[in-house]
Amino acid sequence: MAQPDRTRDAERTRAEIIEVATREFADNGYTGARVDEIAAKMSTTKRMIYYYFGNKEQLYVEVLEHAYAGIRAIERGLDVEHLDPVEAIRQLAELTFDHHESHPDFIRLVSIENIHRAEHISRSTVLSGLANPALDVLARILDRGREAGVFRDGVDPLDVHMVISSYCVFRIANRHTFNAIFKRDMLDPARRGHHRQLLGDLVVDYLTAG
Amino acid sequence: MAQPDRTRDAERTRAEIIEVATREFADNGYTGARVDEIAAKMSTTKRMIYYYFGNKEQLYVEVLEHAYAGIRAIERGLDVEHLDPVEAIRQLAELTFDHHESHPDFIRLVSIENIHRAEHISRSTVLSGLANPALDVLARILDRGREAGVFRDGVDPLDVHMVISSYCVFRIANRHTFNAIFKRDMLDPARRGHHRQLLGDLVVDYLTAG
DNA sequence: GAATTAACGTACCAGATAGTTAGTAAGCGC
DNA sequence: GCGCTTACTAACTATCTGGTACGTTAATTC
Numbered sequence: 001m002a003q004p005d006r007t008r009d010a011e012r013t014r015a016e017i018i019e020v021a022t023r024e025f026a027d028n029g030y031t032g033a034r035v036d037e038i039a040a041k042m043s044t045t046k047r048m049i050y051y052y053f054g055n056k057e058q059l060y061v062e063v064l065e066h067a068y069a070g071i072r073a074i075e076r077g078l079d080v081e082h083l084d085p086v087e088a089i090r091q092l093a094e095l096t097f098d099h100h101e102s103h104p105d106f107i108r109l110v111s112i113e114n115i116h117r118a119e120h121i122s123r124s125t126v127l128s129g130l131a132n133p134a135l136d137v138l139a140r141i142l143d144r145g146r147e148a149g150v151f152r153d154g155v156d157p158l159d160v161h162m163v164i165s166s167y168c169v170f171r172i173a174n175r176h177t178f179n180a181i182f183k184r185d186m187l188d189p190a191r192r193g194h195h196r197q198l199l200g201d202l203v204v205d206y207l208t209a210g
Numbered sequence: 211m212a213q214p215d216r217t218r219d220a221e222r223t224r225a226e227i228i229e230v231a232t233r234e235f236a237d238n239g240y241t242g243a244r245v246d247e248i249a250a251k252m253s254t255t256k257r258m259i260y261y262y263f264g265n266k267e268q269l270y271v272e273v274l275e276h277a278y279a280g281i282r283a284i285e286r287g288l289d290v291e292h293l294d295p296v297e298a299i300r301q302l303a304e305l306t307f308d309h310h311e312s313h314p315d316f317i318r319l320v321s322i323e324n325i326h327r328a329e330h331i332s333r334s335t336v337l338s339g340l341a342n343p344a345l346d347v348l349a350r351i352l353d354r355g356r357e358a359g360v361f362r363d364g365v366d367p368l369d370v371h372m373v374i375s376s377y378c379v380f381r382i383a384n385r386h387t388f389n390a391i392f393k394r395d396m397l398d399p400a401r402r403g404h405h406r407q408l409l410g411d412l413v414v415d416y417l418t419a420g
Numbered sequence: 421g422a423a424t425t426a427a428c429g430t431a432c433c434a435g436a437t438a439g440t441t442a443g444t445a446a447g448c449g450c
Numbered sequence: 451g452c453g454c455t456t457a458c459t460a461a462c463t464a465t466c467t468g469g470t471a472c473g474t475t476a477a478t479t480c
Contacts, residue, residue: 009457121390132392
């Protein structure tokens with residue numbers, strides 16, 4: 001694959017390694033990913049991986065950091081202040097739903113990292129404890145909803161985030177075993193609208209019950 | 211570890227291999243698991259793994275089959291026919307909650323199998339399409355609830371199962387990244403009762419919402 | 421109690437895999 | 451246009467790892 005007459009460009013080479021490595025790690029897990037395979041799919045050589053990243057583990061950590069950075073950027077673009085609380089929480093949930101569906105590689109990396117008990121994230125100063133912008137937005141919505149008398153009292157934003165995340169992550173992360181056992185593809189486009197609405201109903205019904 | 215003077219017992223040897231292999235695969239993933247490591251933790255030798263299972267992949271498949279068999283056995287013991295629908299659905303959810311919490315290795319194996327796109331489960335004639343007894347129980351509860359006029363119409367049992375599963379699986383499977391980022395241990399015993407009730411409220415509020 | 425078979429152990433191998441050694445050349449400052 | 455740094459390449463190696471060849475012994479059969 002390597003083209004001997006390409007111009008020199010450190011940033012581009014680095015970016016290409018991250019991009020190819022992201023796919024390889026997401027596809028095969030940390031242990032299953034092959035440094036030689038990443039190299040074969042690049043337009044440069046394996047030596048460059050070690051030149052820029054030192055070793056396989058550091059490459060994996062930077063793949064994770066890059067993936068999380070992309071997510072956070074999208075979350076920061078969230079704007080639901082102008083909506084009433086019920087509509088705002090529904091939009092927040094649906095944004096998470098859409099986002100996870102369109103970033104399966106990210107979900108896979110998170111699953112892989114959990115198999116490794118988040119040891120790499122915990123060691124990464126960039127990632128460990130990195131605040132989630134969506135959580136602040138969520139807290140604001142819950143406050144407004146409670147003040148307006150439509151949401152129940154004493155709801156922890158992080159609990160609501162957990163409920164939304166679990167639903168959206170499960171659809172993507174456990175798609176294959178779920179399909180193998182129940183013969184239903186959770187990502188079937190024909191059921192997408194229904195699943196999206198179900199999530200909104202679930203959260204809103206819980207928050208407004210009582 | 212091998213004791214030369216132990217008596218011969220094919221069943222016991224087989225069972226011990228499955229037991230040790232379950233831990234190794236759950237801890238390290240399929241690719242990360244080491245056949246030599248499994249052997250080192252047994253009271254017999256690596257040769258026996260190949261004697262009984264042929265290769266690493268077949269051993270992994272039988273580990274999965276054994277793990278699913280244990281789950282199904284517990285589910286078959288479910289008896290909520292005598293309870294009113296609201297209480298029955300709450301108990302079903304809480305049973306899933308309790309079960310997943312006390313079988314983290316099973317959840318890890320499922321995560322690992324999803325990283326591999328369920329290729330092993332799909333190939334296993336024992337596992338592929340294996341019906342879930344809990345799903346029939348769930349369908350019955352929903353029917354009774356609808357007949358009694360307390361549950362909403364047109365609810366798909368598999369959707370409800372998905373909601374319950376996602377919540378219970380997420381708590382265990384994504385515990386580590388969640389804790390690394392939000393500094394909250396989802397398995398903290400102090401929050402266990404709260405999380406358990408939250409799940410029941412979530413499902414009941416959705417089903418009874420008007 | 422000899423023959424047979426199932427259960428087990430030792431020692432080893434071939435290929436895979438993360439990481440390295442040693443060297444080349446493009447571009448930049450002067 | 452010379453020297454130096456940074457980007458880059460090819461070829462190699464030590465070690466790990468799934469798997470096997472071959473031999474041995476306990477139990478079972480007749």
